[in-house]
């Protein structure tokens with residue numbers, strides 16, 4: 706996988722999502738307001754009198770309101786989902802899988818944040834999960850932390866089931882959430898990744914499911930063990946997909962409208978698989 710700074714495209718199946726930084730978005734919306742009809746401002750002749758001017762303003766208002774009705778019809782609620790945990794626990798691989806893509810064959814440490822999206826249909830409502838795959842390494846995340854925590858709707862805490870240290874670190878990740886004013890009402894999910902590497906014959910050097918469940922219960926989290934690497938089994942069961950559905954169902958119930966911020970320019974990545 707190659708990561709380049711700039712725009713990010715997430716290609717999944719037949720859907721291409723293009724996410725652009727805020728300043729580019731502002732430029733686009735400004736341009737649209739300057740030229741709301743098909744006419745370009747240069748070709749439009751000035752209104753000859755006050756009545757003409759009022760007629761033109763009314764037609765602009767009408768075309769603008771038609772635009773907002775059609776955008777309301779096509780809009781779906783977008784939820785920002787923060788994915789945090791130690792470096793190398795598999796956040797990047799897991800977010801690829803959560804976005805219905807394959808397990809990436811080669812990954813690099815995330816710098817700043819990577820940004821992936823998944824659209825879901827939950828009981829007839831289309832919602833969009835915007836997954837923020839954050840950097841696990843302190844040196845790649847320190848200037849970004851305040852952006853990570855702005856307008857978050859849900860958090861995935863990831864650890865590696867074969868790395869007890871990554872499980873012990875969860876307390877520090879929870880503390881970071883607290884320091885960044887993340888309320889207890891924000892849904893939290895605990896995800897043990899690399900389940901494919903679990904050795905049932907070993908008792909040490911792994912995080913047991915009992916440990917994980919009791920931690921999750923103590924912190925009011927839903928708990929999953931999964932593997933970003935394992936493909937869905939022959940019966941079509943996919944634990945990664947279970948996480949997506951649980952997230953979607955929980956977030957759909959949220960009443961407050963989903964306001965979302967895009968990462969600052971220069972922190973988006975362009976991923977080419």
Ligand SMILES: Nc1nc2c(ncn2[C@@H]2O[C@H](COP(=O)(O)OP(=O)(O)OP(=O)(O)O)[C@@H](O)[C@H]2O)c(=O)[nH]1
Pocket residue numbers: 790791792793794795796797798799812813814815816839840841842898899900901902931932933934935
């Ligand atoms: N066996 C196995 N390997 C995995 C799994 N998920 C990720 N990996 C491997 O773990 C390594 C780290 O994966 P990443 O997804 O880059 O980890 P990360 O948490 O995003 O790391 P940072 O970007 O540094 O925070 C890579 O070599 C992956 O191939 C898994 O479910 N099973």
